[in-house]
Structure formats: C-alpha cells, structure tokens
Amino acid sequence: MLTDVLDSLNDVISQPLRRVLFKSLALTLAILLLAWFGLDALSLSMVSIGAAWLLALLHVAIGLGLFLVLALLAAPTVSVVAGFFLDEIAEYVESRIDPTGPKGRPAPPLEALMLALAFAPIALLVSILALVLLFVPGFGFAAWVAANAYLLGREYFELCALRFADMPGVKALRLANRLAIFVYGLPIALFVAVPGVNLATPLFATALMTRLVKRLAKSPAAPPSPA
Numbered sequence: 001m002l003t004d005v006l007d008s009l010n011d012v013i014s015q016p017l018r019r020v021l022f023k024s025l026a027l028t029l030a031i032l033l034l035a036w037f038g039l040d041a042l043s044l045s046m047v048s049i050g051a052a053w054l055l056a057l058l059h060v061a062i063g064l065g066l067f068l069v070l071a072l073l074a075a076p077t078v079s080v081v082a083g084f085f086l087d088e089i090a091e092y093v094e095s096r097i098d099p100t101g102p103k104g105r106p107a108p109p110l111e112a113l114m115l116a117l118a119f120a121p122i123a124l125l126v127s128i129l130a131l132v133l134l135f136v137p138g139f140g141f142a143a144w145v146a147a148n149a150y151l152l153g154r155e156y157f158e159l160c161a162l163r164f165a166d167m168p169g170v171k172a173l174r175l176a177n178r179l180a181i182f183v184y185g186l187p188i189a190l191f192v193a194v195p196g197v198n199l200a201t202p203l204f205a206t207a208l209m210t211r212l213v214k215r216l217a218k219s220p221a222a223p224p225s226p227a
Contacts, residue, residue, distance in 0.1 A: 005187045007097075008207035016092050017203050020085045025199060086206055090163055093210040101214070104163025145189045152192065153185020156205040160213045177216055184212050 011017055087106045094103055129144060136143070154174065161170040174181060188205045192198045 001184060001187075004184075004208055004211040008093075008204055008211065011093055011096070011207040012200055012203045014092075017089060017207070020088055021200055021203055024085055024202065028199075086159055086202070087163070089203055089206045090160060090210045093207045094214065097211060098214055102164075104160075106163070141193075145186065145193070148189030148192055149182055149185035151185075152188045152201075152205060153181045153209070156188065156202075156209040157181045157184075157212065160206060160209040164213060164217060173213075173216060180212065180216070184208060 012021070087104075090104060094101075129147060157174060158170050161173055165173065187208065188201065191204050192201050
C-alpha cells in the first residue's frame with residue numbers, strides 16, 4: 001500500500017493532474033465568489049438601517065460571516081467540482097499503472113452525479129465533525145481519522161469502481177473488500193487533515209483508489225465486471 005500512496009502523491013504533482021487541480025480550484029473559487037456576492041447582496045437588501053456607519057459595520061460583519069461559512073464549504077465544493085474531472089484523473093492513472101490492461105469506461109453521468117451530490121454533505125459533515133472532535137482530548141483525532149477513512153474511502157472507491165462495473169457490481173466489490181478500502185482510506189484521511197493541501201484530496205483519493213480498484217479487479221475473488 002505504501003508504494004501506491006507514494007505513487008499517488010507523485011501523480012498529484014504531475015503536470016497533467018496539476019492542470020486538473022487548477023481547473024477544479026478555479027471553478028470552485030468562481031462558484032464560492034458568486035455565492036458570496038449573491039448572499040451578501042441578498043442579506044443587505046433585507047436590512048434597513050438609517051445610520052451609514054452602522055450599515056457599514058453590518059456589511060463587514062456579514063462579509064466575515066459569509067467568509068467563514070464559505071471557507072467551511074470549500075472542501076465539499078471542490079470535491080463535487082473535481083467529480084466532473086474524475087474520468088480524466090482515472091484515465092491518466094490507469095495509463096500509468098497498467099498501460100496495456102483494460103481501460104475503464106466513463107462513469108454513467110447520472111450515477112456519477114448522484115454519488116458526487118451524495119458525497120458533498122458527507123464532506124461537509126466531516127468538516128464540521130473535525131472541528132468538534134479536535135477539542136475532545138485523548139481519542140478525538142483518532143476518531144476523526146477513522147471516520148474519514150471509512151467515509152472518504154467508501155465514496156472514492158465507489159466513484160472509481162463505477163468505471164469498471166455497474167452500481168450493483170460496485171457495491172458487491174465494496175462489501176467484499178471493506179477492510180482493504182478502510183486501510184486505503186487512512187492515507188486519504190491524513191491527507192484531509194492538512195489545511196490547504198486538503199483541496200487536492202479528490203486528486204489524491206482518485207489516484208489511490210484507482211490503484212486499489214485495479215488490484216481488486218485482478219483478484220480471482222473479484223466479481224465479474226459488466227463493463
């Protein structure tokens with residue numbers, strides 16, 4: 001597994017995936033800025049204050065509040081946005097690790113979208129949970145890492161496996177390899193724990209889980225792939 005982790009880290013800083021990262025971050029920033037300006041204008045339009053200084057103070061307070069909220073939403077948003085580039089990431093990784101082997105097909109748009117949308121609130125929940133658990137002495141960080149490893153490992157595994165099987169096949173493969181998926185989810189959880197760096201989580205997680213999917217696909221115990 002260590003080799004897969006190191007290779008996935010190298011993938012993240014490779015030129016092809018750096019382009020994907022910049023595209024997903026730029027699109028995320030545009031979405032968050034539009035949300036910021038829209039919510040700021042909406043909130044101020046609902047307030048009527050005569051004093052100019054009080055209105056200016058309220059404007060600053062609303063702006064700071066929106067900044068904190070949108071900063072919390074940055075990781076879930078970039079995860080959803082990066083989902084649109086998942087096939088590009090996976091294709092690059094597949095070509096590196098198994099250039100002559102079978103290539104995955106683009107994930108069915110509707111199923112991929114449903115998984116990505118289902119993943120967004122999970123990412124948000126994990127972000128909030130992180131803030132709470134970090135204040136719990138003793139086991140707080142360990143519990144947060146374990147929760148992340150399960151949730152993120154499962155979601156990214158399903159997204160990557162969807163390139164090789166339909167949803168029933170993906171679930172069967174996941175249930176048969178729950179321990180391996182959790183173990184591979186641990187590096188993803190640690191990656192998420194680094195502020196700023198965690199914005200590249202979709203790239204690292206996709207690269208790592210693509211490697212796991214390819215390994216499991218070669219296993220004799222793997223269910224047949226409808227793809």
